[in-house]
Each structure stands twice: as C-alpha cells, then as structure tokens.
Amino acid sequence: MTNVPKAYREADVRGATAVRLVVLLYEQIIRDLTQAALAFEQNDIESRTKNINHAILVVAYLQSPPDFGKGGKVAKDLDQFYNALRQNLMQVQFFPSKNGMNQLITDALAVREAWIEVERVETTLITRSVSTPSVATASPISSAADASPVRTKWQG
DSSP states (O other), X not given: OOOHHHHHHHHHHTTOOHHHXXXXXXXXXXXXXXXXXXXXXXXXXXHHHHHHHHHHHHHHHHHSOOOHHHHHHHHHHHHHHHHHHHHHHHHXXXXXXXXXXXXXXXXXXXXXXXXXXXHHHHHHXXXXXXXXXXXXXXXXXXXXXXXXXXXXXXXX
C-alpha cells in the first residue's frame, strides 16, 4: 500500500530549490510537533519523545549549512534562532507541557510563513527572468536575474 502523503513529499523534494527545501523542513518540524502534542495528550511518552527527537534532528539539519562568511548577519541570526529552538525543544522534551508544544508549533508556523514569502519572491524573480527576453537593457531586475536565476545560498 502506497503512503500518498509521503509520495507527494518525496515528489516535492525532487528538483526543489534550496528555499523550497527549507519550507519543507519547517513543515516536517510542524508535523513532528503536532504529533508530539497529540502523543502528550494521550500520555504516549514513547511517541512524544520520538517526534520531538526527530524535530531536533531537523533543526540540526537546517542549522548545518549557514555560511557565516557569505551570510553575514542573517546567517548569525538564523543560527541563534536554531539554537534557541533546539533549546526549547529540549525543554519541552524533559518538561512536557501543552502550552510549550503549542508555542513551538506557533513559532515554527511563523518562521515557515516567512520562508514561504521568500519562496514567492524567488519564484517571481525566476519567472521574470525566464519570460523576459535577454536583451541589453539597463533593468537591474533582468540583469540580476540573468546573472543568477536561482540563489541557493544567502549572499549577504
């Protein structure tokens, strides 16, 4: 039997931009925390622990690629956010509370929305660069888009 949601997620990952992958990782954190909150309500310690541990691994994965030399302040801010998020996940792991888990879900949803906005802007720039014929103009948008249609790393 095919796991349809998993199949859709796998298809979404193939060929995704770096920003889309970040959005997908946030969605995974939200799924993990939602499952952990449900397990907490059902007093299922094993499932709660498993889901929070997985969320911690996803945060570690998100935190691994920042390039502080190129990313500057944004990379440092993200690193601090991920450290705080991991610390809060550990806190709710050892001292579980419904409010703590709900706050983590709310935080992850807010940051995911910010990344979705980045994805929208990126998609708009790519669409403009593909649909605009390459002619010698003084337009900063087309020249920037033609030089690098997909930015996979923050360039500060």
